[in-house]
Amino acid sequence: MGRLKIDLFQEGGVMKKPKIHYDKKTDAIYIFLRPGVEERFEDLSENITVEYDKNDKPIGIEIFNASKVVGSKLGVRKTDESIQSVAVPHKIR
Numbered sequence: 001m002g003r004l005k006i007d008l009f010q011e012g013g014v015m016k017k018p019k020i021h022y023d024k025k026t027d028a029i030y031i032f033l034r035p036g037v038e039e040r041f042e043d044l045s046e047n048i049t050v051e052y053d054k055n056d057k058p059i060g061i062e063i064f065n066a067s068k069v070v071g072s073k074l075g076v077r078k079t080d081e082s083i084q085s086v087a088v089p090h091k092i093r
Contacts (some may be wrong), residue, residue: 018033019031019032022066027065027067031062032060033061034053034059035059038053039052039054039056047063048062048063049062
């Protein structure tokens, strides 16, 4: 998997909150990082694609097969009707 540096901080060190959209039908997550028009994209893995604007800044991340790729990490699994969530023990550092 490639390395990706994303600056999510505004001036003054306040973190911007990315918008996240999940499409149940396609089982894909799209993370909106900043406004812009896609000029190119890069596949970081089979299921993760990063979109870049004309200044080569990342504007979004698309995760395909999200219930498998991210779901196992978050305790989420896809069912026929919806996404189910279960409690997952984790540490915050």
